[in-house]
Amino acid sequence: MSSLTDVAKRAHVSIATVSRVINHSDKVVEKTRLAVQKAMEELGYQPNRVARRLRQKGGRRHLLGLILPDIQNPFFAEIARGVEDVAYANQFAMILCISDENPTKEAFYLDVMRAESVDGVILPPIAERDAAVLKLAQSGMPIVTVDRTLHGASIDTVEVDNFQGAYEAVEHLVKLGHKRIGLIAGRANLSTSRDRQRGYEEALIAAKLPVRPDYIRVGDNKQASGRGLADELLSLNPRPTALFVSNNLMAVGALEAIHMKKLKVPQEVALIGFDDLPWAEALDPPLTVVRQPAYEVGRAAAEMLLKRLGDRSLPAAWLRLRPRLIIRNSC
Amino acid sequence: MSSLTDVAKRAHVSIATVSRVINHSDKVVEKTRLAVQKAMEELGYQPNRVARRLRQKGGRRHLLGLILPDIQNPFFAEIARGVEDVAYANQFAMILCISDENPTKEAFYLDVMRAESVDGVILPPIAERDAAVLKLAQSGMPIVTVDRTLHGASIDTVEVDNFQGAYEAVEHLVKLGHKRIGLIAGRANLSTSRDRQRGYEEALIAAKLPVRPDYIRVGDNKQASGRGLADELLSLNPRPTALFVSNNLMAVGALEAIHMKKLKVPQEVALIGFDDLPWAEALDPPLTVVRQPAYEVGRAAAEMLLKRLGDRSLPAAWLRLRPRLIIRNSC
DNA sequence: TTGAAAGCGCTAACAA
DNA sequence: TTGTTAGCGCTTTCAA
Numbered sequence: 001m002s003s004l005t006d007v008a009k010r011a012h013v014s015i016a017t018v019s020r021v022i023n024h025s026d027k028v029v030e031k032t033r034l035a036v037q038k039a040m041e042e043l044g045y046q047p048n049r050v051a052r053r054l055r056q057k058g059g060r061r062h063l064l065g066l067i068l069p070d071i072q073n074p075f076f077a078e079i080a081r082g083v084e085d086v087a088y089a090n091q092f093a094m095i096l097c098i099s100d101e102n103p104t105k106e107a108f109y110l111d112v113m114r115a116e117s118v119d120g121v122i123l124p125p126i127a128e129r130d131a132a133v134l135k136l137a138q139s140g141m142p143i144v145t146v147d148r149t150l151h152g153a154s155i156d157t158v159e160v161d162n163f164q165g166a167y168e169a170v171e172h173l174v175k176l177g178h179k180r181i182g183l184i185a186g187r188a189n190l191s192t193s194r195d196r197q198r199g200y201e202e203a204l205i206a207a208k209l210p211v212r213p214d215y216i217r218v219g220d221n222k223q224a225s226g227r228g229l230a231d232e233l234l235s236l237n238p239r240p241t242a243l244f245v246s247n248n249l250m251a252v253g254a255l256e257a258i259h260m261k262k263l264k265v266p267q268e269v270a271l272i273g274f275d276d277l278p279w280a281e282a283l284d285p286p287l288t289v290v291r292q293p294a295y296e297v298g299r300a301a302a303e304m305l306l307k308r309l310g311d312r313s314l315p316a317a318w319l320r321l322r323p324r325l326i327i328r329n330s331c
Numbered sequence: 332m333s334s335l336t337d338v339a340k341r342a343h344v345s346i347a348t349v350s351r352v353i354n355h356s357d358k359v360v361e362k363t364r365l366a367v368q369k370a371m372e373e374l375g376y377q378p379n380r381v382a383r384r385l386r387q388k389g390g391r392r393h394l395l396g397l398i399l400p401d402i403q404n405p406f407f408a409e410i411a412r413g414v415e416d417v418a419y420a421n422q423f424a425m426i427l428c429i430s431d432e433n434p435t436k437e438a439f440y441l442d443v444m445r446a447e448s449v450d451g452v453i454l455p456p457i458a459e460r461d462a463a464v465l466k467l468a469q470s471g472m473p474i475v476t477v478d479r480t481l482h483g484a485s486i487d488t489v490e491v492d493n494f495q496g497a498y499e500a501v502e503h504l505v506k507l508g509h510k511r512i513g514l515i516a517g518r519a520n521l522s523t524s525r526d527r528q529r530g531y532e533e534a535l536i537a538a539k540l541p542v543r544p545d546y547i548r549v550g551d552n553k554q555a556s557g558r559g560l561a562d563e564l565l566s567l568n569p570r571p572t573a574l575f576v577s578n579n580l581m582a583v584g585a586l587e588a589i590h591m592k593k594l595k596v597p598q599e600v601a602l603i604g605f606d607d608l609p610w611a612e613a614l615d616p617p618l619t620v621v622r623q624p625a626y627e628v629g630r631a632a633a634e635m636l637l638k639r640l641g642d643r644s645l646p647a648a649w650l651r652l653r654p655r656l657i658i659r660n661s662c
Numbered sequence: 663t664t665g666a667a668a669g670c671g672c673t674a675a676c677a678a
Numbered sequence: 679t680t681g682t683t684a685g686c687g688c689t690t691t692c693a694a
Binding site: 001223285 | 377384403587614
């Protein structure tokens with residue numbers, strides 16, 4: 001494990017020169033550069049990223065943080081994929097942490113990001129007013145929020161038009177003739193949950209259908225809660241003839257509940273989920289969903305962060321991507 | 332953003348003393364310790380992990396690397412979850428990288444691990460003889476391989492009994508009366524693929540059934556290849572009455588191919604996949620699988636790594652977990 | 663029990 | 679164009 005000094009000795013130059021070669025400074029004459037590169041190769045030299053980060057400031061440490069609430073949710077996994085592709089293409093390494101929708105864990109990992117002096121962090125905040133994220137942002141750390149938006153600061157954001165997506169889904173259900181449409185809403189305090197619920201309600205109102213509070217249940221975005229709440233909704237009398245479920249995992253849970261009750265989809269209950277799944281096609285029946293461009297969200301966020309690293313004075317950017325209704329057989 | 336020096340000044344002690352307090356040295360008298368802690372709190376001091384890592388050696392840097400081939404595969408996501416839980420419980424941060432089954436990418440991330448001086452790395456090697464991993468291990472970096480095993484060195488390993496799992500699956504198919512059983516095998520050069528294929532073949536031989544090469548196709552562990560190869564197998568004449576698929580994503584692909592051909596499961600084609608899926612129950616039909624204890628694999632690997640950091644002289648450990656056949660409705 | 667000081671591997675300001 | 683040197687924030691001897 002050789003260091004700058006070793007390379008410098010072997011090439012008979014100073015460590016500063018070696019450093020210049022590494023950093024592609026143009027102030028090194030061809031001949032010396034070649035000699036240094038030869039020495040580096042012979043020693044199998046790799047710069048120590050830790051030492052580098054300790055010294056370097058702002059945007060050149062080639063390390064980026066990503067904090068995700070749930071890596072087992074395919075939606076977030078796809079975002080990670082998008083971020084990673086851009087990071088790799090730019091020789092950035094990525095620290096990925098899992099906050100588990102837990103404020104304590106999120107705060108811990110935010111501290112890690114700071115303490116690791118990453119160049120910037122990408123995350124869906126776990127609440128609309130997330131004090132820990134706000135604090136880190138105010139300390140000057142470049143942050144890009146994805147999927148969910150943050151109140152109380154102007155921060156780079158990539159989001160999806162959740163209102164529009166939900167509106168179109170429910171509108172589709174209405175066109176199919178459904179009059180009693182239930183909602184399994186997402187976790188409270190999330191911009192996405194709120195926007196999707198608003199889309200649901202506005203679509204009902206536009207169709208002159210009543211918004212019935214007993215047809216609305218609030219879940220926690222996990223599969224089990226989708227199962228439990230769908231079961232509750234379908235036990236109502238009269239029961240909804242269609243369900244709009246605010247997230248992918250809960251939609252799968254709802255499907256399970258429907259099967260348990262031996263109801264036919266879509267004849268007895270129609271179902272639309274938010275977020276696509278790679279195996280939506282193989283479900284029973286193939287699930288109609290509002291597809292979010294998750295990979296693009298990740299990509300765009302990483303690109304936005306890289307751009308900010310290049311120029312801190314840029315005004316906060318805000319990108320809103322369009323979701324798309326994919327009609328399969330569940331409605 | 333305060334440093335040791337700031338704390339030292341405020342507490343009227345030397346930086347060495349502050350360092351001792353941080354590291355829970357017992358050589359600090361109660362009174363000074365309290366004063367230092369008060370100063371740290373007032374300044375909101377957080378030690379800089381980068382500076383710390385630069386100075387500290389061996390196993391105390393509280394950073395661990397995880398390199399996964401595909402984060403969108405629920406099996407690997409579950410492993411990540413297991414690793415993360417142990418890491419968090421021990422105040423370790425985790426760098427998660429995605430190698431995409433690509434040797435160049437894997438080599439890049441292995442270099443990052445070294446350059447970031449992580450304490451150790453956990454990964455499923457992307458080939459049985461993975462020179463890049465071997466090299467890093469020989470340089471003294473603690474490594475735990477998970478899922479897939481590595482040839483050419485004695486390294487801590489957590490794996491699953493793939494032979495046994497496959498054997499039981501095919502045995503089950505045989506008991507059901509199937510005589511023509513097809514195999515969609517996993518990517519070549521993987522210990523898992525080989526062991527599962529061996530389990531398949533031995534189970535056939537034990538049942539005095541022929542091992543027909545035309546009933547065996549080798550995939551790449553992705554959904555699309557499962558779809559394509561299932562289609563090929565089911566176009567054979569006579570076609571297999573059952574399919575054993577060597578990984579979860581390919582099993583979903585196979586299911587799609589079966590649906591496309593409008594074949595009834597399990598009446599016309601029975602299906603067993605390797606690796607469970609959180610939504611296996613909601614598939615059409617609910618999928619029979621060999622379930623691997625992925626979370627436990629991750630947990631055990633992280634614990635093994637932590638143990639090794641505590642004592643480098645330990646002999647290489649080898650843990651083999653048992654998979655379990657979960658019978659649902661696809662056979 | 664505490665402090666002074668060296669140094670981890672690197673970058674960057676300044677000098678030559 | 680190259681070299682000298684200070685110092686990033688911390689841990690760790692060694693001395694007091």
